[in-house]
Amino acid sequence: MPLVQSSAAVHTTTVLDRTELAPGVVVIGLHAPDLVAVTRPGHFVMAIPPSGERASVALGVYEAEGERASFMLAVVGSRTRELADVAPGERVEFFGPLGNGFDLSQGHKNVAIVAGGVGIASVLLAAQALVAGGARVRLYYGARTKALLADADKFEQAGCAVHCATDDGSLGFSGFITDLFAKTEDRPDLVLACGPSPMLRAVCKIAMQMNIQAQLSLEETFACGVGACWGCVIPVERGSAQAPRFPMLSTDGNRGDPVYARICREGPVFWAHELRW
Amino acid sequence: MPLVQSSAAVHTTTVLDRTELAPGVVVIGLHAPDLVAVTRPGHFVMAIPPSGERASVALGVYEAEGERASFMLAVVGSRTRELADVAPGERVEFFGPLGNGFDLSQGHKNVAIVAGGVGIASVLLAAQALVAGGARVRLYYGARTKALLADADKFEQAGCAVHCATDDGSLGFSGFITDLFAKTEDRPDLVLACGPSPMLRAVCKIAMQMNIQAQLSLEETFACGVGACWGCVIPVERGSAQAPRFPMLSTDGNRGDPVYARICREGPVFWAHELRW
Amino acid sequence: MTDLSVSLGKLQLAFPTLMASGCYGSGEEYASFIDLSQVGGIVLKSVTRWPRLGNATPRLVPTPSGMLNAIGLQNPGIDWYLEHEVRKFADRPCAIIGSVAGFSVDDYGYITERLARRKEIAAIEVNISCPNVASEGETFACDPQLTKKVVELTRSVTDKPLIVKLSPNVTDIAAIAVQAQDAGADALAVINTVRAMSIDVDAWRPRLGNIAGGLSGAAIRPIALLAVYEVARAVRIPIVGQGGIETPNDALEFFLAGATAISIGTANFTDPRAPLRIVEGVRDYLQQRNLKSLKEITGKANVGFSNAHQYEGDEG
Amino acid sequence: MTDLSVSLGKLQLAFPTLMASGCYGSGEEYASFIDLSQVGGIVLKSVTRWPRLGNATPRLVPTPSGMLNAIGLQNPGIDWYLEHEVRKFADRPCAIIGSVAGFSVDDYGYITERLARRKEIAAIEVNISCPNVASEGETFACDPQLTKKVVELTRSVTDKPLIVKLSPNVTDIAAIAVQAQDAGADALAVINTVRAMSIDVDAWRPRLGNIAGGLSGAAIRPIALLAVYEVARAVRIPIVGQGGIETPNDALEFFLAGATAISIGTANFTDPRAPLRIVEGVRDYLQQRNLKSLKEITGKANVGFSNAHQYEGDEG
Numbered sequence A, B: 001m002p003l004v005q006s007s008a009a010v011h012t013t014t015v016l017d018r019t020e021l022a023p024g025v026v027v028i029g030l031h032a033p034d035l036v037a038v039t040r041p042g043h044f045v046m047a048i049p050p051s052g053e054r055a056s057v058a059l060g061v062y063e064a065e066g067e068r069a070s071f072m073l074a075v076v077g078s079r080t081r082e083l084a085d086v087a088p089g090e091r092v093e094f095f096g097p098l099g100n101g102f103d104l105s106q107g108h109k110n111v112a113i114v115a116g117g118v119g120i121a122s123v124l125l126a127a128q129a130l131v132a133g134g135a136r137v138r139l140y141y142g143a144r145t146k147a148l149l150a151d152a153d154k155f156e157q158a159g160c161a162v163h164c165a166t167d168d169g170s171l172g173f174s175g176f177i178t179d180l181f182a183k184t185e186d187r188p189d190l191v192l193a194c195g196p197s198p199m200l201r202a203v204c205k206i207a208m209q210m211n212i213q214a215q216l217s218l219e220e221t222f223a224c225g226v227g228a229c230w231g232c233v234i235p236v237e238r239g240s241a242q243a244p245r246f247p248m249l250s251t252d253g254n255r256g257d258p259v260y261a262r263i264c265r266e267g268p269v270f271w272a273h274e275l276r277w
Numbered sequence C, D: 001m002t003d004l005s006v007s008l009g010k011l012q013l014a015f016p017t018l019m020a021s022g023c024y025g026s027g028e029e030y031a032s033f034i035d036l037s038q039v040g041g042i043v044l045k046s047v048t049r050w051p052r053l054g055n056a057t058p059r060l061v062p063t064p065s066g067m068l069n070a071i072g073l074q075n076p077g078i079d080w081y082l083e084h085e086v087r088k089f090a091d092r093p094c095a096i097i098g099s100v101a102g103f104s105v106d107d108y109g110y111i112t113e114r115l116a117r118r119k120e121i122a123a124i125e126v127n128i129s130c131p132n133v134a135s136e137g138e139t140f141a142c143d144p145q146l147t148k149k150v151v152e153l154t155r156s157v158t159d160k161p162l163i164v165k166l167s168p169n170v171t172d173i174a175a176i177a178v179q180a181q182d183a184g185a186d187a188l189a190v191i192n193t194v195r196a197m198s199i200d201v202d203a204w205r206p207r208l209g210n211i212a213g214g215l216s217g218a219a220i221r222p223i224a225l226l227a228v229y230e231v232a233r234a235v236r237i238p239i240v241g242q243g244g245i246e247t248p249n250d251a252l253e254f255f256l257a258g259a260t261a262i263s264i265g266t267a268n269f270t271d272p273r274a275p276l277r278i279v280e281g282v283r284d285y286l287q288q289r290n291l292k293s294l295k296e297i298t299g300k301a302n303v304g305f306s307n308a309h310q311y312e313g314d315e316g
């Protein structure tokens, strides 16, 4: 099952709008028709911090419609802070779209999407495409607290059923979103997920138990983002669709399974059953 | 002639106002009554860039009245950019006041002040103090272009005669401010100067020729700003008031003249005749 | 026209900019972002005798003005490489420089001989600044005798230009440089990454799977620049300066210190157009000063210790 | 109460924070900004046998996440120092550690003997990472034999605690550390600045009057951390970690790597309160984890090479 390939370039864009969803979470809308034209659900870009003094930052493409694309930023360090500080009219540069997105080609009809925190940014396009293709789509969306769930209505508008959870119980289910998802009696035929690593591992486990296929969008520290440095790897099953097509000693030091694939290039979306983490 | 000693502390202040005088030149007004209480003409502070990721920046104290002190910033690099970007209500921290300021204790009656660029920021307090003490004060103020002369009226309000020069002739005398100053037939009995090194050297020469005493406020790259690292030194005459009071091999490698004084501690204001540069 | 071409021994480069080994894949990864005919050449990821999985994860850690990496030479090994990879390089519009890494002196000779035979490969970079299992964790470039042996052997198996890549993690890099030169190197790459580490204070564990890694990026630029300056004073062969070069100004510092060409690694990660901006800025600089070629500035900050007080100078 | 006291041999420190030599004057310069009873100790600017003017200017250059300095040990010489300076240190509310620098082995013995005799001085830091004119520009800390000789001599002239300050500009810092330990050092300061340079591309000249200088600040933190980690695995005596420590997190990395105490240099220039913030943050960290003292974390990230793939590990 080959995943979607991207067609990338360096983009110089202008900030159209900037919305603070919650303290430290910002959506930046950009005039980026060229990106909109080529980006696919699950793609990401490498955003170049305005001062040019810092390394570029991987960001999922959140919205892409008409001439506007947007990114959702959680301010966690100096690079995301610098990017989140841009004002309308200012310039933002990035290169992309990059990576292999979600594989939505297989006609799944009942899809559950599980998202944690700003992981939500990487699944909206997928939700829209699935609904457009006739699938019934549910979003399970978890965050630390209510304020962070601000953009859930975008999924409702897209035609998804939305189930929320907060760690502090300030909205929806009180607890982890994966606990809520695990309770479902309406078994989906596909799960997509994006969020922190522990959440993805939990999704992976639940999907295995339910015997459903799952696609996970992974996050790691990136350097190049384009597959050039082999810094962002994860163990996958040798011979899987996403394993690199050349010989490698395995992680066991033998010529066996598993081997390392690049998250930025072979991913960031992986089939759960091909991962060996 | 001992120069004025400072009494320093770390100050946490709030931005009151921010004015862009010209592209890349900003005045930041701060609520800083404690600084106003102790600062003297010619003092500087070390401003801590808000992110805390960069080294602190030496800034002359521009205005100091009531509860408000201000700094004038020329944006030349990443640290000055970060500081110039603060908005009213935000916090700015600095330590100071530091250094020895101008010596205005000797009853000079006819004083010429020569300033270049943001060097102007280090001489306003001196102009005000001199006028208050009954001296006749002239300002010779040079900048690259007209827009940079925006704050010259502060000196008029203080009761100074103002003579301007621009490199591009867009306002006042066309050429270097020192050329304008050199033409004066009204010989002052004291010259104060602050600005780029070549300007200070020219002032020094003119003052020697006119046989007038001059005090120069020098700029160098600082590390500590408090006299701890010996990084910011300049050669002065051994035995002068501002020479460090301990043995040093001289710059000639012999036990002779000159020796190194710290600009941040023994200066930043030096008597021109004590410098050996 | 300002001439930006340079030569490293017999290797002619239209531009003085190489893309650093391990940072640029085989160039294909960057082809959609910049016109590869505008870079001098691409140094391929180092290849070893056997396939290598590389190090355990994590392999990357961001640090102030830089980054740590410990990739561990993940690569398919020379057999697969010759059969499947090398032919893809035939139509690259710039010089393609192979990079070889070994775990014994013999490895270097074996891989160099096989790789250098291929017409797609214009020159060989001998990466002796990678670990040497044979001598217990030390790298070849930390030992003048091993440096000499490796370079002599690789020299004996090919006439193609040999660039020997040195490590900064040594007491006296100039002494190693002289060994490499005397053993037959055509040029020297100065420097590889600086050994460093980072610790996760919540997990009480090194952040890199490999514990230690190599520091690259702007943080090491002043260290790399001094290394180039000192090597330039010790050898007669050209130097490829590298370590944190991001802007035209950075590149000019290295040329003035004595580098004939430069390599760009980490800066590509921030912005793939960095190599173009650097070349443009260097060209402007030369034009503004009416300088016809890079030769007119190479090594020109390489002053003697002319300062009167140098005899008592130090870094205290 | 969380115990933040540490000992370096017989030297007891109420806090694990030393103010680094050359960065803190004699403490008087910072007394109006912080309460000096809240720092562990102050390492004085290095003193030499004769008065020194120091290097030509400029002596400072800002670099990415760091700075270069080439002060050149400007100081009044040991005679004036003993007569006029040392008595001023009597009432400092923290430990005062003298720092000695020499240009011959003999210098170290002579200065240490005279300085250590003074009651104001609690311990001596032996700065062997400064230039050694006798051995042609190399520093003592680059040569295991010279390190041994200097430490043996200084050991023979005083019973006060001796901290030997090592240079990172060596192939194998752990080997030098072992020499210093075996020759009688009570503790090791790891690391001094990293040799580096910067060039003014308009003037075609090095930016420092001294050409080369020492890099300090956050840029070198990952380099310093690895040096501490490696030295800690090689010696039994305590280590004073230093190089770019700015935050509690940075300090904790050094403790986990094996440092018993830390020194803070360049961070004071950004914010004189840095030492207080670091102590506060370290205390919070220990309290949150119910740890009673620093001993419980010292060296705890000092894992063996347990990773299964380490055998093929490198920094490529």
Ligand SMILES: Cc1cc2nc3c(=O)[nH]c(=O)nc-3n(C[C@H](O)[C@H](O)[C@H](O)COP(=O)(O)OP(=O)(O)OC[C@H]3O[C@@H](n4cnc5c(N)ncnc54)[C@H](O)[C@@H]3O)c2cc1C
Residues within 6 Å of the ligand: A044, A057, A058, A059, A060, A061, A071, A072, A073, A074, A075, A076, A077, A078, A079, A080, A081, A118, A121, A122, A218, A219, A220, A221, A222, A268, C062
């Ligand atoms: C494929 C991909 C897509 C991504 N999409 C998005 C996106 O759409 N929006 C977005 O905001 N981020 C996204 N990220 C994460 C983002 O790239 C990183 O958070 C960012 O690089 C951090 O840079 P920084 O300099 O601000 O923080 P750093 O200085 O690198 O980190 C600061 C601190 O935050 C911690 N940290 C780092 N990343 C995270 C994190 N993700 N969550 C919590 N703590 C963290 C670090 O451990 C460190 O302690 C994506 C990452 C990948 C690989």
Ligand SMILES: Cc1cc2nc3c(=O)[nH]c(=O)nc-3n(C[C@H](O)[C@H](O)[C@H](O)COP(=O)(O)OP(=O)(O)OC[C@H]3O[C@@H](n4cnc5c(N)ncnc54)[C@H](O)[C@@H]3O)c2cc1C
Residues within 6 Å of the ligand: B044, B057, B058, B059, B060, B061, B071, B072, B073, B074, B075, B076, B077, B078, B079, B080, B081, B118, B121, B122, B218, B219, B220, B221, B222, B268, D062
């Ligand atoms: C006692 C004293 C008082 C000062 N008072 C003021 C003041 O009131 N207002 C003010 O704006 N600055 C003042 N300065 C200068 C100011 O401290 C520096 O300009 C500042 O540190 C630069 O920091 P940066 O990180 O922004 O630039 P950097 O990154 O350090 O420098 C960027 C570029 O600008 C160049 N550069 C550095 N300084 C200057 C300069 N002064 N003029 C032109 N180019 C320069 C550098 O060579 C470099 O190329 C004073 C300096 C001293 C020593």
Ligand SMILES: Cc1cc2nc3c(=O)[nH]c(=O)nc-3n(C[C@H](O)[C@H](O)[C@H](O)COP(=O)(O)O)c2cc1C
Residues within 6 Å of the ligand: A223, A229, A231, C020, C021, C022, C023, C045, C046, C069, C071, C073, C099, C127, C165, C191, C192, C193, C216, C217, C218, C242, C243, C244, C245, C263, C264, C265, C266, C267, D315, D316
């Ligand atoms: C992710 C990464 C991988 C690298 N891999 C190699 C390698 O395989 N062979 C090699 O000789 N150098 C390798 N290097 C070193 C670079 O080629 C270069 O010498 C170094 O990074 C300094 O330059 P920079 O600061 O511009 O990146 C690698 C560097 C990085 C950052």
Ligand SMILES: Cc1cc2nc3c(=O)[nH]c(=O)nc-3n(C[C@H](O)[C@H](O)[C@H](O)COP(=O)(O)O)c2cc1C
Residues within 6 Å of the ligand: B223, B229, B231, C315, C316, D020, D021, D022, D023, D045, D046, D069, D071, D073, D099, D127, D165, D191, D192, D193, D216, D217, D218, D242, D243, D244, D245, D263, D264, D265, D266, D267
């Ligand atoms: C301006 C300056 C002067 C220094 N002078 C000395 C010195 O005289 N003796 C010494 O042993 N170390 C000296 N050092 C090194 C520091 O003590 C410290 O080891 C080094 O700077 C690394 O720590 P940091 O990054 O926290 O500054 C000096 C460092 C700086 C920045």
Ligand code: FES
Residues within 6 Å of the ligand: A221, A222, A223, A224, A225, A226, A227, A228, A229, A230, A231, A232, A233, A262, A263, A264, A265
């Ligand atoms: S980040 Fe470089 S290969 Fe993925």
Ligand code: FES
Residues within 6 Å of the ligand: B221, B222, B223, B224, B225, B226, B227, B228, B229, B230, B231, B232, B233, B262, B263, B264, B265
């Ligand atoms: S800047 Fe440190 S002594 Fe002046």
